[in-house]
Amino acid sequence: MTIFTADVSSWDGPVDWETARSAGISACCVKATEGGGPGYRYRIPLFAEQFDHAARAGVGVVGAYHCLSSESVDQQISYFRQAYGGRENAVSAPWFMLDVEPFDELTRRGIGPRFGDVEAFCDHWVHQTGRPLALYLPRWVWNDWGRPSLTGLGGRVALVSSNYPDTTPRPLRDLYVHAGGDSGPGWAPYGGVTPTLWQFGDSALIPGIRGGTGKADINAYRGDLVQLAAILSGTAITSTPAPQQGDPMLTNWTTVKRGDTGDRVRVAQGLLIAHQLPIGSRNGLPDGDFGPTTERSTKDLQGRYGITVDGQFGPHTLSVALYRRDLAR
DSSP states (O other): OOEEEEEEOGGGOSOOHHHHHHTTEEEEEEEEEEEOSSSOEEEOTTHHHHHHHHHHTTOSEEEEEEEOOSSOHHHHHHHHHHHHTTGGGGSSSOEEEEEOOOOHHHHHTTOOOOHHHHHHHHHHHHHHHOOOEEEEOOHHHHHHTTOOOOGGGGGGEEEEEEOOSOOSOEEHHHHHHHHTGGGSGGGSOBTTBOOSEEEEEEEEEOTTSGGGTSEEEEEEESSOHHHHHHHHHSOOOOSSSSOOTTOHHHHTOOOBOTTOBSHHHHHHHHHHHHTTOOOOOTTSSOOSBOOHHHHHHHHHHHHHTTSOOSSOBOHHHHHHHHHOGGGTO
């Protein structure tokens, strides 16, 4: 399956998240800050209203994002964290995103971001917060920087690509189809990394956002909300209160085991972390590499819940990881 997320800022005005959810928005990310060093800092006026309303409306995966400059990344991280100030506790799966674009306000001041700033921010963020980070790095920016490898960022970030094949204002699902859908160009790897999310348009007509008649930024994820939460937040959420026969996530799940890599491994690792089990990555966050520690923790989870202990993360293991959180704490 494919789900959709929306990015909003004060430009979008107050958002009716209940209506947006009904229209197919499963998650959202709200702009919080730009810069944060002595040269430039700006807090988005409607951030608190937009974020808090999304939480009250029951949007389970709610994020905040920061626009990067070339100034001190530690000052920017501090500024960003002050802006969202504990709001991550209001949602079941909070996530955070770094927006990397040479905005006019930054370039005029001579503090437009560089790739080294991206590397430093990602590294400092993980070590200071212990949280995953999404990275919105459009392919055209990556091209302008000489196409650097992104593999050095490892499991610390989930890449968000940007590619708008169709700029005609359309309802979100129609826009996705016209952009190429699950085979569209925004899913193509770059820098050695496959995007987790694709921002496939800035012209979606979404009820609840700008009255449903103004253009909005829209992203796709090829999976379900449980998987997305595990990757972006390292948090287990359940889509239903108990496992159901025919649950599409379980029936469509492909077993992952030692030696495997990729997003399904990230999902499994995120669920292991939610059960307070280690995965063996350098920073303790999902890195998509099913190594010996991930295998050992999979066996520990299986033993804990009395299912076959083989170290392979199959549908049965996924089921208990999702639905037996009552015993995880």
